[in-house]
Amino acid sequence: MSATSPKNRENLLNLTPAAAESRLREFFTQGGLPVYRAKQILRRLWVNPAADFEAVTELPKSLRAQLALAFELPRLSIAARQRSADGTEKFLFILGDGQAIESVAIPEGDRLTLCISSQAGCALQCAFCATGAMGFQRNLEVFEIAGQVREMRLLDPPLQITNVVFMGMGEPLMNWRAVNDALTLLNDPLGLGLGARHITVSTVGVLPGIVALGERPEQFRLAISIHAPSDSLRRELMPVNVKYPLSDVIEAAKQFDRRVTFEYVMLGGVNDATEHAIRLAELARECRAFVNLIPLHPGGARGFVPTPATRIRDFAHELRRHGVEVAIRKSRGVDIAAACGQLRVERLGRRPPRGPNEHGDVQVA
Ligand code: SAH
Helix, strand or coil, X not given: CHHHCCCCCEEHHHCCHHHHHHHHHHHHHHCCCCCCXXXXXXXXXXXXXXXXXXXXXXXXHHHHHHHHHHEECCCCEEEEXXXXXXXXXXXXXXXXXXXXXXXXXXXXXXXEEEECCCEEECXXXXXXXXXXXXXXXXXXXXXXXXXHHHHHHCCXXXXXXXXXXXXXXXXXXXXXXXXXXXXXXXXXXXCCCCXXXXXXXXXXXXXXXXXXXXXXXXXXXXXXXXXXXXXXXXXXXXXXXXXCCHHHHHHHHHHCCCCEEEEEEEECCCCCCHHHHHHHHHHHHHHCCEEXXXXXXXXXXXXXXECCHHHHHHHHHHHHHCCCCEEECCCCCHHHCCCCCHHHHHHCCCCCCCCCCCCCCCCEC
């Protein structure tokens, strides 16, 4: 396909289904071709994705060639695929310009959740996060965000993703334009068709983005990375707290008209004391938020130690005692460093200092 294709082909995967359909209709009308073909092709973008136009065998060969001249269906190439003992699988994608991003597929009962990236790198520099350590590279485009799920459908055998969380690399609400359309693609029945309540956007608390997400009519879920119940501690862990202070983030969570989840990574001796739990409970009650306690993934968390499991349980108990619903997130894929930019960090050799019980050698797929 690439041998015959000029550089200025239009990327159909950067368009929402409605926009792609009207673009295709226009193309067929102008070419004097049967317009019903537009719908046929539309289904091969996301619903039952085709690797390229050549694979759309329900179309005549000449039409496939014409489409390939006008449009492109760019792939994300899988540079590494690792499987954890617990079934978690991690994918390293290389993008057109050589940037690397990660996705992690996490099986849980009937669900298969894909944790996707929204940026290459991240500007936010949270103290315990491996992605922050690599700095910001660039925003992902729409097709690169939704494409992470599309690629799972193109595997042989395909992985049927049921849920998506924006908890890979990057801050989704700092790339709202692309994330906004990617959400449409993920949810639209003529896109990837995932229920809005199965799609969670996780943010450090980018206020305009929270408002924009709240204005969408679909029931997309919002998770906010709180990680500290006071401004002074939060500022130390998350420099973004200077721009978006905790009190404003809490206010935004209150205004959000759907249920919000607070994420709280447990940092040994830092944010895991009983008084932190009590203060966190107050904040969560104010927003009627559900709290997810996240055991620290050791990779990338320079200078931090995980809170012991018994202490996490006590912390959860304290929150419950104060009327807050809480879950302790299971640590998944620890043996493949399945968190927060760690695969990319290893591959690019910018690894942070490693703790004694880390594994995670990458096998190139
Ligand atoms: N920028 C967004 C989404 C990406 S991070 C956000 O911050 O919410 C997804 C979640 O993983 C966040 O809650 C983040 O704080 C958490 N996280 C980052 N590094 C971690 C680590 N080393 N161990 C456990 N969780 C981590």
